[in-house]
Amino acid sequence: MRVTQSMMNSQFMRNLNLNNDRLTTYQDQLASGKKLNKPSDDPIAVGYAMRYDQQISRNDRYQRNVDDGQSQLEYVESNIGEINDILQRARELSVQGATGTIPSDARTAIANEVHQLYEQVVQIGNSKFNDRYIYNGQTTDLQPFDVANAPYQQTDSGKISYMMSEGANMEVNVLSDDLFGPPTTAGNEANSDNVFAVLKSLETALRADDAPGIEKALGKVQDRSNKIQSVWSDVGARMNRIDLITNRLKDYDTNVQGLLSKTVDVDVAEAIMNMKMAENVQQASLSTGGKIIVPTLVDFLK
Numbered sequence: 001m002r003v004t005q006s007m008m009n010s011q012f013m014r015n016l017n018l019n020n021d022r023l024t025t026y027q028d029q030l031a032s033g034k035k036l037n038k039p040s041d042d043p044i045a046v047g048y049a050m051r052y053d054q055q056i057s058r059n060d061r062y063q064r065n066v067d068d069g070q071s072q073l074e075y076v077e078s079n080i081g082e083i084n085d086i087l088q089r090a091r092e093l094s095v096q097g098a099t100g101t102i103p104s105d106a107r108t109a110i111a112n113e114v115h116q117l118y119e120q121v122v123q124i125g126n127s128k129f130n131d132r133y134i135y136n137g138q139t140t141d142l143q144p145f146d147v148a149n150a151p152y153q154q155t156d157s158g159k160i161s162y163m164m165s166e167g168a169n170m171e172v173n174v175l176s177d178d179l180f181g182p183p184t185t186a187g188n189e190a191n192s193d194n195v196f197a198v199l200k201s202l203e204t205a206l207r208a209d210d211a212p213g214i215e216k217a218l219g220k221v222q223d224r225s226n227k228i229q230s231v232w233s234d235v236g237a238r239m240n241r242i243d244l245i246t247n248r249l250k251d252y253d254t255n256v257q258g259l260l261s262k263t264v265d266v267d268v269a270e271a272i273m274n275m276k277m278a279e280n281v282q283q284a285s286l287s288t289g290g291k292i293i294v295p296t297l298v299d300f301l302k
Helices: 005-032 043-098 104-125 195-207 211-264 268-292 297-301
Strands: 161-165 168-171
Touching (some): 005 268, 043 104, 043 161, 043 195, 104 195, 161 211, 168 211
Antiparallel strands (some): 161 168
């Protein structure tokens, strides 16, 4: 095959463009810090990088759910502690009020304190987290209790679950019936272990100097305290599981972040060495091209 000057020029320009492209690629990698700046750099690696990005994004959503759920359960745990303290105080007042030698006006004073405890429990029952009522099931926009009718009010029983990892949902709310006890009906307060009804019946018995009623209320306080302890344990168990899920999510994130970095991040030392080699090759190409390309007619006329 006859090799013409035109063919040599074309081949030279093609090789020179390839060298320029290679040099540009290394310059882009060093400027961006990424091996992959466009899909054509490595289509297969780009596919892996997209999957890693999706996994990291999904993991971040799980972590946000975990953080929200953990915060809510910590708040619930704090509420349970407050209710436990209130019932402990109610128990002490019951014992004091049941003493036969205590004067009537002293029982009235104790009843007044029990009423304050009752109102405080109602306030806890209306607790909000992130501007949502947390003891009204899924009806988080409606206040569940009022002071006058708390023992009789039925709350929503919907559970709220967060997805905290792949295939792992966890309930983050505590139902009112479990914590405060099922609602009762007017006139049946003394037979109920609903915390509002218990405190109300205790207050009524104290004001009436009703010693058997006080002792009965004391028993109901103890019953509700035992059930609250059970709820408290359940919340604690859920929080422990959240800690395990958090650790797992962090390990998974570290693993995927590492894989993504290996896939897209540039090895700076290697990229600098490759760029220098590309620069040398380009310089050599230009030097060789100057010798290959035939001088122009203007050069002959000089």
